[in-house]
Amino acid sequence: MKNIFIAITAAAISFAACNSNNSASKDTSDKNNDSSSQAKMQTATDKKTTVSVNEIVSGYLQLKEALTNDNGKGAADAGKAIVETVSRIDKSAFTPEQKKVYDNIESDIKENAEHIGANADKIAHQREHFEMLSNDMYDLVKAFKTDQPLYKDFCPMANDGKGAFWISETKEIKNPYRGKKMPTCGSVKEEIK
DSSP: OHHHHHHHHHHHHHHHHHHHHHHHHHHHHHHHHHHHHHHHHHHHHHHHHTOOHHHHHHHHHHHHHHHHTTOHHHHHHHHHHHHHHHHTOOOTTOOHHHHHHHHHHHHHHHHHHHHHHTOTTOHHHHHHHHHHHHHHHHHHHHHHOOSSOEEEEEETTTTTTTOEEEEESSSSOOOTTTTTTSTTOOEEEEEEO
16 A cells, blocks of 8 residues: 555656646747747838838839830839838838828839839830829928939920929939930929928
8 A cells, every 4th residue: 555655646746747847848938939929020020110211212213214224124123122112111100291191102102113013024014104103202202301312304205295204313314214215305393302
């Protein structure tokens, strides 16, 4: 009887020790998972907060430059980059007025940039969407005041002779609608500060 009592006591102690180790192991594992999840969420937040309106403008200027050089693939790459940037923008620092402007044009910017990105071999189609994108970019730079002076340029021959404007970082005319055919066609209409 004494032996049975000792065996039961030893089994109970072993069982309790095993459960204690499993709990400690599980607690450590849960803490590691929580830390890992928090780190992933923080990384996602950090990525999102590093994207600003200036990066959308930068992508637009790369797009404009590609169209100026009749480079449909370069324009497509810039369009895709704009879509990616728009999807990661952090609106938390926007003023209420800026948020209203951005919310009104966000989907149009994305849609036009997607069309440009999907049509590397159709530069005329890219230029049509660039015209619409330029309207939204003008609203964007007016509302957000970028880090650099920008210029609103106008080409009277674009859009079947109706004219169209674009945003440029230089006073020198480099026409994205006419490309290499007429690179200096147009004029500066406004300096955006």
